[in-house]
Amino acid sequence: MSAQAQMxxxxxxxxxxxxxxxxxxxxxxxxxxxxCKSHLLNCCPxxxxxxxxxxxxxxLKVHDLALRADYEIAxxxxxxxxxxxxxxxxxxxxADCDRRTEVAKKRLAETQEEISAEVAAKAERVHELxxxxxxxxxxxxxxxxxxNVEESQKVMDExxxxxxxxxxxxxxxxxxxxxxxxxxxxLRVCEVCSAYLGLHDNDRRLADHFxxxxxxxxxxxxxxxxxxxxxxxxxxEKRNQERLKRREEREREEREKLRRSRSHSKNPKREHRxxxxxxxxxxxxxxxxxxxREKRHxxxxxxSSRSRSRSHQRSRHSSRDRSRERxxxxxxxxxxxxxxLASCDRxxSSRDRSxxxxxxxxxxxxxxxxxxxxxxxxxSEEREAGEI
Numbered sequence: 001m002s003a004q005a006q007m008x009x010x011x012x013x014x015x016x017x018x019x020x021x022x023x024x025x026x027x028x029x030x031x032x033x034x035x036c037k038s039h040l041l042n043c044c045p046x047x048x049x050x051x052x053x054x055x056x057x058x059x060l061k062v063h064d065l066a067l068r069a070d071y072e073i074a075x076x077x078x079x080x081x082x083x084x085x086x087x088x089x090x091x092x093x094x095a096d097c098d099r100r101t102e103v104a105k106k107r108l109a110e111t112q113e114e115i116s117a118e119v120a121a122k123a124e125r126v127h128e129l130x131x132x133x134x135x136x137x138x139x140x141x142x143x144x145x146x147x148n149v150e151e152s153q154k155v156m157d158e159x160x161x162x163x164x165x166x167x168x169x170x171x172x173x174x175x176x177x178x179x180x181x182x183x184x185x186x187l188r189v190c191e192v193c194s195a196y197l198g199l200h201d202n203d204r205r206l207a208d209h210f211x212x213x214x215x216x217x218x219x220x221x222x223x224x225x226x227x228x229x230x231x232x233x234x235x236x237e238k239r240n241q242e243r244l245k246r247r248e249e250r251e252r253e254e255r256e257k258l259r260r261s262r263s264h265s266k267n268p269k270r271e272h273r274x275x276x277x278x279x280x281x282x283x284x285x286x287x288x289x290x291x292x293r294e295k296r297h298x299x300x301x302x303x304s305s306r307s308r309s310r311s312h313q314r315s316r317h318s319s320r321d322r323s324r325e326r327x328x329x330x331x332x333x334x335x336x337x338x339x340x341l342a343s344c345d346r347x348x349s350s351r352d353r354s355x356x357x358x359x360x361x362x363x364x365x366x367x368x369x370x371x372x373x374x375x376x377x378x379x380s381e382e383r384e385a386g387e388i
Contacts, residue, residue, distance in 0.1 A: 028062065030071040036061035037085040040071045043224040045093045045217075052214040054193075081235065087228040094225060097218070101194040108187055122173040126199055127188045129166040130206050133159060137203060138211025163203070193218040 030040060036059050038044035046059040074080070136159045143152035186199035193215045198205075209215055 028067075030067040030074070031080065032062075034062050035067055036063055037082040038089045039063045040068050040082060041086045041224075041228075042068070043086060043090065043221065043228075045090070045221055048217040048221055049214065052212075052217060053195075054214060079235070083228050083231050083235070087225065087232055090221060090225040090228065094222060097194055101189055101191065104189045104194055104196070108189065119173070119176050122169065122176055123186055123188075123199060126166065126169045126173055127197065129162055129169055130197065130199075130201060131190075131210065133162045133166065133203060134206030134210030136162060137207035138216075141207070141211055190215070192222070 028034065036044055039047065039059065039061070044059055044063070046056045047063070049056055071080070071082070136155055140152045140155045140159065143149075143155065188197045188199065189195070190197055190209070195209065195214065197209065201209075
């Protein structure tokens, strides 16, 4: 990896995905299912065992240091409970490793000569001392690299004591079996990383194994798994307590409601009075509502009848006025028509008359008038005679 890529990874790990305003990297969030939750908690076996004899290659899920930084920032305000996913992941990995260890043990048991239980216990003691020496030597190298000389010297003293114990255990094991069998290499499977260890391995070989990246990586994974189990158990216990607390609060509220209902039921007279007062108030309200409705109905009916009568009278008056106007118009038209006809007749008669006709008419009128007078005299005389 180049220096530029290393600097970029360091900045991502410190500042997250939005360190330089790059929006393309924010398309996926740390809470996405495609992101490895073990990587966010810095315990993914693909990262821990990379470059070892058991290198697992690239993880199937997304690994990004910037997403881990985002998660670390967000986890301070909210608990995402990703420890449960990481614990399941590590449990499956460790279970697979333990299965391989058991298979390797069975294979060794089939290939190596069978020995008695007493001899096997002595050989196991030698293996335990070898493992102790290897761990101490690895610790010495680590302290020396850190510059802690005094602590490394103290650990070297412990190494010398462990070597002395190993020599004594080897002597006991050699005396318990034939020389030909003792010379054969007795192998043992490491319980941590499932690697093969020899009974006669030297200190350098033991130090390389127990201080190597593979063995230390498995130790880190197993310790992280135990820590996750503890954290998950604590969080589950906390959640259970919160649930119990909420349940107790609900039960307390229900008891309070039940107590109130019982107290109301113990005072039936008071409850009856309350019920009676409520019913009376409801009846009053109903009566007032019915009265108001009747008043509204009466008012509406009166107003509607008045409006109807007014409209009827208006229609009557309007019809009468219309008929009068029509009769006036007709009478005026007939009057004018009669006048026109009379004037026309006069004009015609005046035109048609001659002096001779006029004389005849005058004579006729005079004769009729004379006859009328004589008849009037006769009728008057007859009346007088009748009276006599």
